[in-house]
Amino acid sequence: MKWINSLTNYKSTYYIYKLNSNDSIIIFNRYYHQKKLIIILYGSLYIVKIFDNKRIIPITILAKDDVFNNTDNTNEFYYKLTALEKTYILNIELNNKEIYTQIDDKLLNNLFNSYLNTINTYQSINAVIKQKHLNRKIAHILLLLFLKFGIINNGQIHIPFKLSQKNLALIIGISEESISKTIKQIHDKWYIKSYKKQLIEIKDLFSFTLK
Structure with missing residues (x-):
């Protein structure tokens, strides 16, 4: 509610x-000429960039209080934001160029911190995408998801939402077939279970290594 309460004054x-x-x-941007600032109020989603030739580039994963700002002025691609669970987003139209000079320091500080979190996640996703070894790439994205969303209980950690092979493939930019094959290979090594139910859980957190 902190975002909504602050914005009602402007x-x-x-x-x-x-x-x-x-x-x-x-x-x-071909249809929406106004700049938009999107803030995640609750939940999580991932973003991909889709070009006219159907090429898809993964961008980032957003969680609560993360932000996304479309600053591109091109019609060659569009952004697709897909929810990983029930998600509420706040969509602000930045038609007023002076909005940042009108809001108070507290809201500016919240925006600044949210931008930092988003940038850190973007950099982490970018590092995963650049990873050439397929097993390590998938291990790294799972580790990132556990760090960002994981719930720890009695030495076990799980992601509290369903994650399909299709979504996982889009998040890191590889095929569903590669995801399926690699998950089977690392299933026993890292004690990942319940993947067939689209839930990811590691039975022993300390067994998750990248050797």
Whole structure:
């Protein structure tokens, strides 16, 4: 509620959207000429960039209080944001160029911290994508997901939402077939279970190594 309470004091248009798991929204400058600032109020989603030739590039994963700002002025691609679980997003239209000079220091500080978190996640995702070894690439994205979303209980850690092979493949930019094959290979090594139910859990947290 901190975002909504702060924005009610300023002359900016905003909307709140609910996305169920696997729901998507499209941000395309060909149709939306106004700049948009998206803040995750609750939940999680991932973002990919899709070009006219159908090429897909993974961008990042967003969680609560993370932000996304479409600053690109091109019609060659669009952004697709897909929810990994029930997610609420705050969509702010930045039609007022002076909005950042009108808001108070507390809100500016919140925005700054949210941008930092988003940048850190983007850099982590980028490092995963650049990883050439397939097993390590998938291990790194799982580790990132555990660090960002994982719930620890009695030495076990699990991600509290369903994650399909399709979504995992899009997040790191590889094929579903590669995901399926590699998961089977590392299943016993890292004690990953319940993957067939689209849930990821490691039975022994300390067994998760990248040797």
